[in-house]
Amino acid sequence: MNDATIQALAAEAPGIHGHQQVVRLAVNTIAAARGLPEPWPIDLPGDAAQRVVALLAGLGELSQWGAAELGALREQLLASEDRSASGAWYTPPEIAGPLTRAALSEITDLHLDDDPSDVLNVSVLDPACGGGVFLIAAARLLASAYAGVLYRTQAPAPLTVRAVMADVLKACVYGIDTDPVAVDIAKSVCWLETSGFVPIDWLDSNIVVGDALAGDTPPALAGRLSAAGPLAIVGNPPYRDKAKGAAPWIEARRPGPRDERAPDELWRPSLDEFRLPGQGRIEYVLCNLYVYFWRWALWRAFETRLGAAAVAFLTPSAWLKSPAFAGMRAAMRAAADRGFIVDLTPEGKAPAVQTRIFPGVTLPLCAAVFARRRGPCPQTPALVRVATVTGSREEKFQQIEQLLGAGSCRASPRPAEPARHGR
Ligand SMILES: C[S@@+](CC[C@H](N)C(=O)[O-])C[C@H]1O[C@@H](n2cnc3c(N)ncnc32)[C@H](O)[C@@H]1O
Numbered sequence: 001m002n003d004a005t006i007q008a009l010a011a012e013a014p015g016i017h018g019h020q021q022v023v024r025l026a027v028n029t030i031a032a033a034r035g036l037p038e039p040w041p042i043d044l045p046g047d048a049a050q051r052v053v054a055l056l057a058g059l060g061e062l063s064q065w066g067a068a069e070l071g072a073l074r075e076q077l078l079a080s081e082d083r084s085a086s087g088a089w090y091t092p093p094e095i096a097g098p099l100t101r102a103a104l105s106e107i108t109d110l111h112l113d114d115d116p117s118d119v120l121n122v123s124v125l126d127p128a129c130g131g132g133v134f135l136i137a138a139a140r141l142l143a144s145a146y147a148g149v150l151y152r153t154q155a156p157a158p159l160t161v162r163a164v165m166a167d168v169l170k171a172c173v174y175g176i177d178t179d180p181v182a183v184d185i186a187k188s189v190c191w192l193e194t195s196g197f198v199p200i201d202w203l204d205s206n207i208v209v210g211d212a213l214a215g216d217t218p219p220a221l222a223g224r225l226s227a228a229g230p231l232a233i234v235g236n237p238p239y240r241d242k243a244k245g246a247a248p249w250i251e252a253r254r255p256g257p258r259d260e261r262a263p264d265e266l267w268r269p270s271l272d273e274f275r276l277p278g279q280g281r282i283e284y285v286l287c288n289l290y291v292y293f294w295r296w297a298l299w300r301a302f303e304t305r306l307g308a309a310a311v312a313f314l315t316p317s318a319w320l321k322s323p324a325f326a327g328m329r330a331a332m333r334a335a336a337d338r339g340f341i342v343d344l345t346p347e348g349k350a351p352a353v354q355t356r357i358f359p360g361v362t363l364p365l366c367a368a369v370f371a372r373r374r375g376p377c378p379q380t381p382a383l384v385r386v387a388t389v390t391g392s393r394e395e396k397f398q399q400i401e402q403l404l405g406a407g408s409c410r411a412s413p414r415p416a417e418p419a420r421h422g423r
Contacts, residue, residue, distance in 0.1 A: 001072060001073065002058065002059065005058045005059055006073075006076040006077060008055050009052060009077065010077055012051055012052055013044060013048065013052055016181060017043070018044075019074070019077045019078075020180060020184055021043060021049070022073070022077065023070065023073065023185055024042060025040075025042060025044075025053055025056060026056050026062060026065070026073060027039060027185075027191075027192075028040055029057075029062045030065050031192070033062060033063030034063055034192075034196075036192075037196060039188070039196065039199070040184075040188075066136070066192065067131050067132050067133040067186075068090070068092065068093055068131075070131050070185045071130055071131030071132075072090065074090070074130070074181055075089070089358045089360065090130045090236075091133050091236040092133075092357070093133055094397035094400065094401070095314060095367065095400055096134045096136075096137045096234075096236075097405070098400050098401050098403075098405040099137075099234060099312045099314060099367050099369070099404055100134055100137040100138050100141065100232070100312065101137070101404065101405055102369045102404040102405075103234050103369055104124070104138070104141055104142070106308075106338065106369060106373075107122070107308040107309060107310050107371060107373070108122060108145070110145050110148075110149060110410065110411040110412070111412060111413065112148065112149060112153070112154065112411045112412070112413055112414070113414055115149075116150045119142055119145050119146040119168070119172075120146065120168070120171040121229030121230070122172050122229055122230050122231075123174060123221060123225075123230070123231045124172055124174065124232045124233075125174040125175070125176075125218075125221060125231070125233050125234070126176075126234055127175075127176050127212035127233060127235060127237065127293065127296070128176070128177055128236070128237045128293065129176060129182065129183075129207065129235065130179075130186070130236075131182055131186055131189065132185060132186030132187075132190060135174075135186055136189055138173055139168060139172070139173050139193055140193070142168050142172050143164050143168040143169075144161050144410060146164050146167075146168050147161045147163075147164050148410060148411040149411045154412065165193050165194045166198045170202065170203065173190065173203075174206050174207065174221040175208070175218070176207075176209075176210045176211075176212045176216055176218060178211055179209075180209045183207055183208065183209050186207050187200060187203050187207050190207070191203075205219040212293070212296065213246065213250060213289075213296055215249060215268075225300075225304070226305070227307075228307040230308040231300075231301055231305065232312065233309075233310070233312070234312045235312075235314070236313065236314040236315070237289065237290050237294075238289045238290065238293075239288060239289060239290045239316050239363065240288060240289045241288045243287050243288055244287045246292065247292045247296075249268055250269050250271055251270075251292075252268075252270060254272045258272070266299070266303055268299075269296050269298070269299030270295075271286055271291075273295070273298075273327070274286055274291065274325075276327040276330075282323065282324040283324050283327070284324075285318065285322070285325070286324070288316075290313070290316060291319070291325075293313065293315075294311070294315070294328065295328075297311040297313070298311065298331060298335045301335075301372075302335040302336065303335065303376075306375055306376070307374065308372065309372055310369060311370050312367070313367070313368060314357075314366075315366065315368070316363045316365055316366075317344070317363075317364045317366035320341065320366060320386075330381070332370050332382070333381035333382040333384065334381060334382075335370065335376070335378070336372045337372045337373060337377065337380075337383075338370070338371050338372075338382050339368065339369065339371075339382045339383070339384035340386075340387075341368045341369075341386045342366060342368070342386075342387050342400060342403055343386065343387070343388040344357055344364075344396060345357070345363075346388045348364060349364060354392050355391065355396070356393060357396065367400070367404070370382060387403050389403070
């Protein structure tokens with residue numbers, strides 16, 4: 001995006017409130033261009049709003065904008081120091097789509113003669129949802145599966161998928177973010193996906209401003225967490241080292257030694273489960289926001305529930321090999337049945353820009369899915385497969401699609417029962 005235009009927008013409408021107005025005006029412009037009602041009320045003087053709209057027009061053909069473009073606008077509006085503090089790098093759809101699909105195929109096995117409510121029982125949560133790119137990926141996959149089961153077809157028509165989108169979003173899709181502007185974008189892209197069939201506040205209790213690491217949960221999800229329906233936690237949580245103090249709830253030590261703990265001490269996640277005896281001097285690296293998110297997600301998905309669950313995150317890859325993360329790896333394998341890791345940066349630190357998933361991120365990254373079909377079985381560690389992608393960013397996207405996109409959460413015909421031979 002044009003730097004001068006972004007700076008003019010930030011000057012015209014500064015701060016969180018101003019950025020919120022810029023994003024809302026962008027969404028209203030997209031809606032109007034698609035013949036939809038303008039969803040957001042605007043709280044800017046009329047002439048300032050007109051100047052913002054004129055500046056936005058300089059950013060390209062807004063009618064085609066979706067989660068990626070609105071997310072990029074948010075990224076650009078954030079001053080660079082805010083961006084590194086909150087870790088706001090929004091994920092390209094080329095990764096969010098396959099990673100979400102991989103998580104859903106691990107926990108759903110849909111057949112055309114299933115009850116449609118089986119689809120509506122699936123919950124997908126992005127606990128640091130940014131502009132909602134993972135939420136949209138989940139909504140599209142689940143709406144297609146729902147329409148397929150509802151009308152008993154493997155290839156539902158796009159209009160049919162759109163018609164069920166609002167119900168699927170309301171039942172299945174949840175997000176949290178500390179950034180109110182990001183939450184507005186996430187709600188807006190979901191609203192656009194429904195073709196404006198519902199009011200913009202339709203998802204107010206599904207996608208909320210909050211701190212996932214403090215235990216905040218979207219109110220609409222809270223009641224479903226203890227139900228048996230499958231849960232997928234997906235996303236690209238923030239990365240920041242030396243994060244001590246960012247999540248006291250998770251950082252706090254357990255009171256007693258591991259083998260003397262009462263089972264109900266697991267009412268909260270603790271980094272203690274990522275620590276190993278004798279490793280204290282090197283485990284300072286666990287004080288990173290993405291490690292806190294992994295610890296929180298394992299607890300939420302596997303330790304507080306018995307049903308099928310998956311966690312699929314894009315994060316730095318330091319945890320794959322370093323001895324300091326041995327406890328984290330062991331905890332992941334104990335919690336899940338299966339794991340699949342894709343090393344996205346085999347080149348190592350600060351690779352050539354054209355090979356990076358995020359041009360501005362120099363850290364090596366990986367995508368990982370850990371899943372469990374049912375019940376805990378900590379004595380049998382998860383089998384973990386590892387793959388690597390190489391080449392330019394676009395070549396990596398193609399390999400990711402092949403590696404992670406092969407599974408499908410679509411409904412398929414039920415396999416025939418093996419023939420029974422009578423006596
Ligand atoms: C790397 S961005 C990813 C956003 C989105 N998941 C994506 O992939 O495009 C990380 C997001 O985490 C949010 N965030 C940071 N700390 C958070 C917390 N404690 N709880 C919820 N969101 C948080 C930031 O505001 C930012 O939008």
